[in-house]
Amino acid sequence: MxxxxxxxxxxxxxxxxxxxxxxxxxxxxxxxxxxxxxxxxxxxxxxxxxxxxxxxxxxxxxxxxxxxxxxxxxxxxxxxxxxxxxxxxxxxxxxxxxxxxxxxxxxxxxxxxxxxxxxxxxxxxxxxxxxxxxxxxxxxxxxxxxxxxxxxxxxxxxxxxxxxxxxxxxxxxxxxxxxxxxxxxxxxxxxxxxxxxxxxxxxxxxxxxxxxxxxxxxxxxxxxxxxxxxxxxxxxxGRGLQLHIDKQETKDGEKALCVKNIRCRNDDGIMVVDDVSFEVRYGEIVGIAGVQGNGQTELIEVISGMNQEYGGTVEIDGQGVPMKASPWQRRTMGLGHIPEDRQIQGSAPEATIEDNFLMTTYRKPEINYHSLISRKKAMGELEAMVGKFKIKIPGCKAKGSSLSGGNMQKLIFAREYNLNPKCLIAAQPTRGVDIGAMEFIHNRLVEMRDQGKAVLLVSNELSEIMLLSDRVLVMYEGKISGEVKSGELSEEKIGLLMAGITGEKEAQDVE
Ligand SMILES: Nc1ncnc2c1ncn2[C@@H]1O[C@H](COP(=O)(O)OP(=O)(O)OP(=O)(O)O)[C@@H](O)[C@H]1O
Ligand SMILES: [Mg+2]
Incomplete structure (x- = not known):
């Protein structure tokens, strides 16, 4: 049988x-x-x-x-x-x-x-x-x-x-x-x-x-x-896949995010981000590509304020960020952050869906008036986001853990999107979401860019980086091993940089 x-x-x-x-x-x-x-x-x-x-x-x-x-x-x-x-x-x-x-x-x-x-x-x-x-x-x-x-x-x-x-x-x-x-x-x-x-x-x-x-x-x-x-x-x-995405022409915007000479070590004292400098301007999506484990996670921890022990400087919207500024202080300067690990950093499985949404939303001025939180307004926003992102929830009072993996990811994306940041760090934004939701999230990221916002996209999916980015930075062993501008984007070029191959001679040797 x-x-x-x-x-x-x-x-x-x-x-x-x-x-x-x-x-x-x-x-x-x-x-x-x-x-x-x-x-x-x-x-x-x-x-x-x-x-x-x-x-x-x-x-x-x-x-x-x-x-x-x-x-x-x-x-x-x-x-x-x-x-x-x-x-x-x-x-x-x-x-x-x-x-x-x-x-x-x-x-x-x-x-x-x-x-x-x-x-x-x-x-x-x-x-x-x-x-x-x-x-x-x-x-x-x-x-x-x-x-x-x-x-x-x-x-x-x-x-x-x-x-x-x-x-x-x-x-x-x-x-x-x-x-x-x-x-x-x-x-x-x-x-x-x-x-x-x-x-x-x-x-x-x-x-x-x-x-x-x-x-x-x-x-x-x-x-x-x-x-x-x-x-x-x-x-x-019920429909085919969207094979490309429409984007407006890039504009030469001001600097939204500027990081200079960032260095940090991991718990074992090993330098995991080694002298990284770059900027993201308003109106562009900058992708960070690289094989996982080459410093991308730690770099984002520094920028978002989750790690406050680092060398170098971060500027948001033209203002220097004090090294000890908390993640929330950085948010008030205009930074949004979709963390890569929805289980550990992004959500609280034992808390209700409502509270998972409120986690960052409650500080929004429209909702928080002199520390008085309007739950009614917050719930209105949650319902709007659940509708817009087609998040499947059993009810607002159900636990976070009752959401399917992809629906939790969609909730986190929607929560950060709803805060309307000037500059969004999107780390693995579509991990675990279905193909329809992936297209929807991609379109929202491009829409933010077209509205003049800045997006720093970190993804292990090369196809996602290629589809969305105006410029791509590649990380290898804690450093930026190269930058590829739009118009020159090719999977081969990025693939070589991801393997740490930077010079043309080296590339020929590989061929
Ligand atoms: N413990 C639970 N309590 C209440 N509802 C639940 C629970 N576990 C799952 N659900 C609901 O059952 C449905 C199916 O969830 P399931 O996790 O099986 O989806 P899935 O197909 O694996 O999705 P994904 O691709 O996002 O992982 C969802 O609507 C989810 O909210
Ligand atoms: Mg599942």
Missing amino acids: NEAVLLKDIVKVFPGTIANDHVTITIRKNSIHGIVGENGAGKTTLMKQLYGMYRPDGGEIWLNGKKATFHSPKDAISCRIGMVHQHFTLVNSMSVVENIILGRPVIKHGFVDIKKAKEEISQLCRKYNFEMDLDAKTEDLPVGLKQRVEILKALYLGADVLIMDEPTAVLTPQEITELFATLRSLRDLGASIILITHKLSEVIQLTDEVTVLRDGKVTGHVFTKDTNEQELARMMI
């Missing part, structure tokens, strides 16, 4: 939302099955039921031809189902081995037998061609390796059905290539892989078949060889 999993007529209801509405999907062995759909379509919820985190309100789960009931992930794991979550679940202070064996420790005489566990994991690493320092502390690993630990954890538990929820959202292109090679070899060894992603190019490259969810229902199923990105887009959002 070729069927590994049958999700039959699954129904899951949350207060105010039918997250899954009679969903039926067959997952085959030896196959990579893509699941796509808009933010809030019900993808994660469906998978959490297959992984035993939620009980379905209706329908059945069948595994290898037998009906299964899961009361917890433990039950799902014992049936050889593994899940790598949209947000990592590793314990940072533990080593790689400790994290991997957390779910199934090898016990000898009442003690955990680390040596034996390590041997088993090393064997797995050899089988799947993973290079991994098993003693490394998890928090020191780059995201690509953290994710590998998550995959190893699932494999160690013996998964032959592996659920991957947006695995590439935080990976570099190199890490994505490696991940895909791993997933293909897992499939070829017999596994079933379920891949949730918003990147249609990945669906086309990697999957064997695709199911589309919309508003909790299955609205389409195709074999990947018979489809293409435009058709998938149409199945998902």
Whole structure:
């Protein structure tokens, strides 16, 4: 029998939302099955039921031809189902081995037998061609390796059905290539892989078949060889993709943001931003490209005031910023900031959606009159933004954690957009949002620029940088390795700078 999993007529209801509405999907062995759909379509919820985190309100789960009931992930794991979550679940202070064996420790005489566990994991690493320092502390690993630990954890538990929820959202292109090679070899060894992603190019490259969810229902199923990105887009959002974006001519505006000779070190004392200087003028979008981990995050922490230990100077709207100026003081000078990590810096999952919106909005003069906050006005603004950005929320009083990943990202974008900053730092602004919302956010950024505002866009997505930027700065090992002006923008040119290749001679050597 070729069927590994049958999700039959699954129904899951949350207060105010039918997250899954009679969903039926067959997952085959030896196959990579893509699941796509808009933010809030019900993808994660469906998978959490297959992984035993939620009980379905209706329908059945069948595994290898037998009906299964899961009361917890433990039950799902014992049936050889593994899940790598949209947000990592590793314990940072533990080593790689400790994290991997957390779910199934090898016990000898009442003690955990680390040596034996390590041997088993090393064997797995050899089988799947993973290079991994098993003693490394998890928090020191780059995201690509953290994710590998998550995959190893699932494999160690013996998964032959592996659920991957947006695995590439935080990976570099190199890490994505490696991940895909791993997933293909897992499939070829017999596994079933379920891949949730918003990147249609990945669906086309990697999957064997695709199911589309919309508003909790299955609205389409195709074999990947018979489809293409435009058709998938149409199945998902009811229209094709916008292939270019209209922009007005660039104007020669005044300086909105000027940073000079910025230097800062990380916790280990290593120089991570090394003498960076640039400016962003009103009426332009400046993109910062680079492989993640080359100082972009730390540079933005300095400019936004999240890190106040740095060398060099920052000017906003022609005014010098005191080094100890708080993020809010910088906001009052005209700076807006969409932080790259919606989980840690951007939101509070335990607070209500209303309070997540108020988090920065409450200081707006229209809402805050001599420290008296008008909740009514604030709620009016929240409702307007929810409508404008089509954010799917169960209600303003629901917790932040009840929002789907992409809807939380949309809420953060809308909140900062609503503050109407003169100069916006947008770090990974479309991470995890669906293709329709991505287009919407792109159009809002260009609209801000056309209205004469300044945008500093930091993104790992080269296509996003290329589509939106008037000028691109490339960061490599903490420095600006080059600048590419509009008119000269090409992926090859930026790609070389991202690899640290600056001179023409070096570029020829590479060719
Ligand atoms: N714990 C919860 N309480 C209330 N509503 C919830 C909860 N979890 C999810 N929902 C709602 O169920 C719907 C489906 O959410 P889900 O996370 O499955 O979406 P998704 O397709 O994974 O979206 P994304 O692409 O943004 O990750 C959303 O409208 C969401 O707000
Ligand atoms: Mg999700």
